[in-house]
Each structure stands twice: as C-alpha cells, then as structure tokens.
Amino acid sequence: MVALAAVAGDGPTDPYAARDHRHNEGHGRRLTAAFEALEAFPALAASRNQLIGLFDSGEPSTADVVAAVEGDVALAVTVLRLANGVETRTRGKVDSVVKAVQVLSPYGVRTIATRARTFDFFQRNAVWKGMPERFRLHAIATQRAADRIGREIGYDARDRLMVTSLLHDIGKLVLVQAYPGYPRQVHGEARTPEERLAAERRELGVDHALVGGVLARRWSLPKSLASVIERHHAEDAEGEAGIVRLADMLAHYALGGSINPAELLKVARGVGIKPNQLRAVMYDLPLSSSENRPRRIDPCPMSARELEVVRRLARGMVYKQIASELGLSTSTIRTHLHNIYGKLGARDRAQAVLIATERGWI
Numbered sequence: 001m002v003a004l005a006a007v008a009g010d011g012p013t014d015p016y017a018a019r020d021h022r023h024n025e026g027h028g029r030r031l032t033a034a035f036e037a038l039e040a041f042p043a044l045a046a047s048r049n050q051l052i053g054l055f056d057s058g059e060p061s062t063a064d065v066v067a068a069v070e071g072d073v074a075l076a077v078t079v080l081r082l083a084n085g086v087e088t089r090t091r092g093k094v095d096s097v098v099k100a101v102q103v104l105s106p107y108g109v110r111t112i113a114t115r116a117r118t119f120d121f122f123q124r125n126a127v128w129k130g131m132p133e134r135f136r137l138h139a140i141a142t143q144r145a146a147d148r149i150g151r152e153i154g155y156d157a158r159d160r161l162m163v164t165s166l167l168h169d170i171g172k173l174v175l176v177q178a179y180p181g182y183p184r185q186v187h188g189e190a191r192t193p194e195e196r197l198a199a200e201r202r203e204l205g206v207d208h209a210l211v212g213g214v215l216a217r218r219w220s221l222p223k224s225l226a227s228v229i230e231r232h233h234a235e236d237a238e239g240e241a242g243i244v245r246l247a248d249m250l251a252h253y254a255l256g257g258s259i260n261p262a263e264l265l266k267v268a269r270g271v272g273i274k275p276n277q278l279r280a281v282m283y284d285l286p287l288s289s290s291e292n293r294p295r296r297i298d299p300c301p302m303s304a305r306e307l308e309v310v311r312r313l314a315r316g317m318v319y320k321q322i323a324s325e326l327g328l329s330t331s332t333i334r335t336h337l338h339n340i341y342g343k344l345g346a347r348d349r350a351q352a353v354l355i356a357t358e359r360g361w362i
Contacts, residue, residue, distance in 0.1 A: 034177035045118040047072035065106045069097045095222045096159035139166050146247035164228040168244050172210030191258035197233050209233045242271040254285045300361045301343040309336045311362050312354045
C-alpha cells in the first residue's frame, strides 16, 4: 500500500506516482516513528506482578508462567522477540509463548518481567493514556473467543492461536501513534469491523491489519504469526486467519459492539463452524473460562501407549476392554497402569485420569 511502500523505502514505479511522493514520505515518516514508539509499549502492572508473584512460593509450573505471559500484550511480544533472537535451532521459529518459555526458561521470563515498563489503569500515562487497557480488553476477549472456536473445531495449533489472537490488532497501536485522530476521527460513523477497516483504507491509505503484519516482521516474529495478523480481515481469510477474524467479530459482540450477522455466519462457515455451533460459542463467551480444556504445556512423562491406556480409563473402560481394544494382554495393561501410577504419583485410576486431564495430556 501507499504508506507502507514509503516505510520500506520504495520509490515511485510510474510517472503518475511522483505527484504523491511527498505525501507518501509523510506517511512513511509517521509510521516509522510510530513503529519506534512501540518499543516503549507498557505491560499492565497487575500482569507483571502476577507473573513475578508466581515465583514467591518456589518454582511455578510452566503452564502458570505461560498463562501469565499470554494474558498481556507487551509481555507476550517481549518474550517472543527475545526467544526468536536466541542463537538456537529454533531461531526465528518460536511462534507461541509455550515455545518461548522453553527457550528462555521460566526464570529467564521472570527476569524479563522485572524489567518491563508498566502502566496502571488509575495512573494514566501521558503518551498512551487509556489505550493500553482498552487494547488489552479487546485482545483478551478475542483470544478467549479464538480458543473457544479452536476447541469447537478441534484446531491443533492452539498454542500459536493464543498468540495470533492476542496480537491481531497490534497495527492499531501503530496508527494511534502515527495519527492523533485515530481511531475516532478516522472511523467516524463506522461501527462494524468491516466498516472501520474500509474507513482506514479510505482515510489513511492503509489499514491496521496490514500495518500489524509489517510490525510483526519488523520484530522478526515468525511468518506464521505475521501472515495471520496481516490477513485477519481478508475476505478470503481461511485457516487460522479465518478463526481470528471470526474471534475478532465475536469479541466485538461480547463487548457490546456492532457486528453484521450475515457476515458473521459467512466467516463462521469459512472455518467450518455450523450455525448451531456458532450459537453455542456465542452463548459460552460471556461465561467463565474456567471450564476450558487445559492445553498440553508441561512435558508429558507417559509414553504414547500409556496415554492410550489413560484415555480409555477416562472413558470408563475396564482392563479387559482396554486390552481387547489395543490388542494387548490384560497383564500388559496392568504393567502399563503400574508405570503410569508411578510416573504421575497417582494412587489409583481415578487420580491418574484427574492428573492427566488437569495437565492437558488427554
């Protein structure tokens, strides 16, 4: 687009472009300055304190550290950027907070948190004012919606989805810095996500999704993240970009915003969500997220065969049924169970199933 070409340093490619060159350079300078300003984007003080507090009573679980980082835009961005810069075989390929914590270690993440700039809702920053909190509310709402959609359709890359849905609107932070009247003066009477995107393109020559993709690449985040951020409003968005687009619409709905019902159904169909499933997702959104299926974050000590046995225990099957279904002897199943109890520290089958479920292993 016009402004982004200026940021990249590309000159006019046809004789008619020269007349807009000075205007384009102005856009480019604004966006470049805004990209640089985001280096100081703050974390919510409560998020930072919660993360640090996990270490007060000993070594926290990886799952708790991941959840704390995933709950804050600035912390997630910082952790991902640093993890992708480490000289390992995963350099430039760390596309989830789970992987980032594995690269940096939980204590490395704690050190990062202690150095983070923070903001507090009751102590407004002269530069950002209330934008970080408003941005975080929509980001978290979209993240929860995306996770609920992912569970509904059995989406495998749930860890990455937690990041793309959290960061999908980072381009808006750039536009806030680049254009003082954004978003109110730019969006005007636009209400739905589609109307607002059209207003941005009309008034600025770019939209926040495209700018967000550029920012993600500037930060050296993996292409798998940048492309979803860039395409989350695309008409032909599918896969993870389609999920995030649908989640963004549902977040607007959950927070009292306007959405186009016909467009919502269309986007839902594009990611394999039927109307009855969509109704169930919309019903669940305002409810507590405490019933969400846990993700598999902590390393699982059980072998693939042992996991198959535990899954069948969870279905209420007895030893003979499990043995028959897996083509094993009953004594072999008993041996597997003995090993499972030892690895999980479980007293019986019920506790083994409970532990495996809570850890997200089954």
